[in-house]
Amino acid sequence: MVKGKITGLSVKDVRFPTSLGHHGSDAMHTDPDYSAAYVVIETDAEDALKGYGLTFTLGKGTEIVVCAVKALSHLVVGRNLEDIVTNFRDFYRQLTSDGQLRWIGPEKGVVQLATSAVLNAVWDLWAKQEGKPLWKLLVDMTPEQLVCCIDFRYITDALTEAQALEILRNGKQRQETREEHMLKNGYPAYTTSCAWLGYSDKQLQKLCAEALKEGWTRFKVKVGADLQDDIRRCKLIRDMIGPDNKLMLDANQRWDVNEAISWVKELALFKPLWIEEPTSPDDILGHGTISKALAPLGIGVATGEQCHNRVMFKQFLQAHALQYLQIDSCRLGSVNENLSVLLMARKFNIPVCPHAGGVGLCELVQHLIIFDYISVSGSLENRMCEYVDHLHEHFKHPVTIRNAAYMPPTDPGYSTEMKEESVLLYQFPSGAIWQQLIHEKKAEI
């Protein structure tokens, strides 16, 4: 039962100094401080439940997203939660179509990140009021209710509402069997934690050995800055994991199109499954050219973590420009826009392998991919979800990984809530952690 009027929305700039340990580093983001614009919404309902939402950023710039969240808040405060969720498509459109704010988007960049943080909080609150983890809320919704959350504007040439309904109705068949499978075995994951670009070979070997012991069988390596380094690191990791485990490469947009093709050909002997973000995330035709060139080598192209909306994904799919689609729970406009992308991926028969990691991205996206398996794709073939072993301790309901798989969350909500003490300590710049780093001249405002 959904209830209450939204009476308040607050947003905080929360940053973790991950750059100090080179965690999260890649060929383009050499010093990321994993951060979040962290939203809390309150209602006047007696249950006193709050909704928590976030979007992921890399340090500087979080304050700009915070500003955008504040600019959106007048569209949220004062609204009745039941009205929002029963007309979710309209609400999504109100947030993304504000006559003035859309000029700095539309549906991309800072305003879309802010939209995502706000809507993630709404979904969290809805799931909490229903007493279900978000994935289960989605699984239990009817196809009609689910399509009512999706804005089909700009994608009907690829997916109509009727086609979405058909996919979701088919997805209802044997749904219980797949739910049981998830509850027993979890959703398969791969790890990126061993091979950030800033890690030494020694660190890489140590982390890889530990991961193998823990049962990981799928590994991602950062590449793209220096070819000889890449060859050395890929050989190191391939030798350690053996020929049968999976290896993926991630260049984080470092190359031009032809450079990407020739560079990846040099790494082909290490048998990577995919090359991720080989070039600009906006270059759909470029990704298509790379896909064509690498297909004979058995290497696919993966992208999506910086794909800013459903229209981009539509075109990637139409242009056969990706072979692995990487949704991101905080880059797209929350669950609403992600639903449309999951359905398009199903229609085009492309496996979804979500981007996760960052801060909170694993916590959130596990709900979406578990729902995808149970109610949309119905398949685990060629599918896996990213896992990164950082910052989970700051969440009230952190992910549970068992045998290299995400176990479905059981607590009500979207797993978005951070521990209060973490928010206090890491709030930028007033939190004690940042005050200390600023004092030691290891950080600046």
Ligand SMILES: C[C@H](O)[C@@H](O)CC(=O)C(=O)O
């Ligand atoms: C800057 C981030 O850590 C980025 O490297 C993450 C990423 O590309 C991934 O996890 O994939």
Ligand SMILES: [Mg+2]
């Ligand atoms: Mg990546």
